[in-house]
Amino acid sequence: MRVISSDTVWIVCPAFNEERTLAGVLTRLIAHGYKVVVVDDGSRDKTREIAEGLADAVVSHPVNLGQGAALATGLAFALAQGADYIVTFDSDGQHRATDIARMIATLKSTRSDYALGSRFLAGRQRVPLLRRLLLRAATIFTALTTGLRLTDTHNGLRAFTRRGAAALDLRQDRMAHASEILSEVARSRLPYVEVPVTIDYTEYSLAKGQRASDAVMILLDLFARKLHR
Amino acid sequence: MIVQMVLSVLLGAVLLHGWTQLRRSPLVAWMSLTAATGGLYLVWAPAHTTEIAGMLGIGRGADLIMYLWVCISLNLLLSLHLKQLRQQETLTRLARHVALANAFVRTNDVRGAAAPTVARLQGDGRRSTRMRGHTA
Numbered sequence: 294m295r296v297i298s299s300d301t302v303w304i305v306c307p308a309f310n311e312e313r314t315l316a317g318v319l320t321r322l323i324a325h326g327y328k329v330v331v332v333d334d335g336s337r338d339k340t341r342e343i344a345e346g347l348a349d350a351v352v353s354h355p356v357n358l359g360q361g362a363a364l365a366t367g368l369a370f371a372l373a374q375g376a377d378y379i380v381t382f383d384s385d386g387q388h389r390a391t392d393i394a395r396m397i398a399t400l401k402s403t404r405s406d407y408a409l410g411s412r413f414l415a416g417r418q419r420v421p422l423l424r425r426l427l428l429r430a431a432t433i434f435t436a437l438t439t440g441l442r443l444t445d446t447h448n449g450l451r452a453f454t455r456r457g458a459a460a461l462d463l464r465q466d467r468m469a470h471a472s473e474i475l476s477e478v479a480r481s482r483l484p485y486v487e488v489p490v491t492i493d494y495t496e497y498s499l500a501k502g503q504r505a506s507d508a509v510m511i512l513l514d515l516f517a518r519k520l521h522r
Numbered sequence: 523m524i525v526q527m528v529l530s531v532l533l534g535a536v537l538l539h540g541w542t543q544l545r546r547s548p549l550v551a552w553m554s555l556t557a558a559t560g561g562l563y564l565v566w567a568p569a570h571t572t573e574i575a576g577m578l579g580i581g582r583g584a585d586l587i588m589y590l591w592v593c594i595s596l597n598l599l600l601s602l603h604l605k606q607l608r609q610q611e612t613l614t615r616l617a618r619h620v621a622l623a624n625a626f627v628r629t630n631d632v633r634g635a636a637a638p639t640v641a642r643l644q645g646d647g648r649r650s651t652r653m654r655g656h657t658a
Contacts, residue, residue: 332621344626351626354617366618370625466614517607 302327302397303376305367307360308384309334312343313497319347321390322382330370331384332363350374361470365463372458379458383449387498392490396452399488406457407478407485409443410450415489435472438515439479443487447471450490457483468507469514529565533558536594543601546608550601557594564590 304327308315315331322329331344335357344351352370354363364381371379378397382388388410396408412420413428420428428447435446451474453461460481465473478485540554564571564587571583580586 349628352621353624353626354621356613356617358614358617362614362618366621369618370622373622464611466610517604 300377300397301375302378302380302393303371303374304329304380304382304393305364305371306331306348306382306384307334307363307367308332308336308340308344309357309360309363310336310338311340311384312336312338314386315340315343315384316347318382318384318386318388319344322393323347325390325393327380327390327393328374328376330367330374332367332370334358334360334363359467359470361463361468361473362466364470364474368453368458368461368463372455376458377455378452379455380452381449383498385498385501386495387492388450389491389493392450392488393452396450396488396490399486400452400454403486404484405486406454406460406481406483408452408488409445409475409478409485410448410490411443411445411487412448412490412492413444414487415491419494420492421494431472435475438472439476441475441479441485443475445487446475448490448492452488457481465514467510467514469511472511472515526565530562533561533565536561536598539598539601547601547604550597550604553597554594554601557590557597561587561590561594 304322306315306318306322306329308331311318319329319331328350329348330350330352331340331348333341333344333351333353335354341351341353350370352366354366367381368379378400380393380396382390382393392410396410399405400408428445431446432443435441435443449471457478460483461474461477463470463473463477536554536558540551540558543551543554564574564583568583571586573583575581575583575586578586580589
């Protein structure tokens with residue numbers, strides 16, 4: 294079913310070596326009528342070819358920079374295209390395209406600028422224990438460092454208004470970008486809301502996801518960023 | 523006296539480095555300045571070294587100097603790391619500019635075509651329509 298709306302919604306899909314899942318993800322998004330930009334982050338497989346065959350736009354980093362850099366590039370592209378709403382959507386198949394309409398609707402009904410997906414508001418979900426503990430620790434860290442009271446701080450499904458996206462100054466190229474986005478949401482003082490979304494865990498998405506050991510690098514990156522302008 | 527002069531030159535270089543970093547990395551710069559100033563003081567007032575070490579609970583003056591040098595070294599490492607981060611940011615901006623300037627944008631609704639019509643973007647994101655495969 295295609296979305297009938299006068300608003301321009303751009304979906305930003307950062308992708309690095311996602312030839313296994315990208316076609317399916319793009320097909321579902323296009324079926325819903327969204328404009329999709331894939332940011333190919335220096336992939337070495339057929340990600341770029343698949344994206345150019347299906348997406349509305351493909352922006353290709355000449356070298357691998359990291360998911361944070363890919364998201365920032367996608368946001369810059371979508372803003373330049375005049376997007377009214379921008380959604381970030383992982384390319385590994387863990388998100389559902391059906392959740393996007395609800396996020397946009399929530400942005401409108403609550404007059405918020407940021408709709409942040411939460412897997413923990415969507416009823417009972419099969420979240421692996423280690424991941425649940427890691428995400429719980431991340432929510433406490435986020436509350437302490439930004440003051441944001443959230444249930445899920447590392448969910449790749451987010452929707453922004455144009456004003457919200459333009460207010461984000463993203464400089465973390467790699468793993469710390471999710472924390473940085475929340476830090477920027479807090480700094481902007483623009484209204485935000487959490488929206489229940491479903492995560493479909495697969496062996497593939499779990500293997501691609503962050504590990505407990507990454508948390509140390511994230512903390513170091515965030516600390517280093519505080520030390521210089 | 524010779525060793526004092528050599529150490530003074532080295533610590534003077536650390537002071538200069540800290541001063542140059544004041545605007546970009548204030549915390550790291552002040553750490554460098556403080557440690558180097560302390561080092562200079564100990565170099566020219568060695569009699570105070572053991573006394574200060576005792577006050578700090580370290581014991582020997584030589585250990586105090588070694589700890590101070592370790593602090594300076596770690597601080598310089600941190601400074602180098604931050605410099606590398608800044609270079610990474612520059613690389614990211616450059617790569618993003620190149621990527622946006624060469625973006626593939628579909629202008630027809632035929633998906634999966636071998637050579638679809640695309641528009642390429644200027645560096646600032648403005649669109650200028652060109653055919654893919656016919657660009658310089």
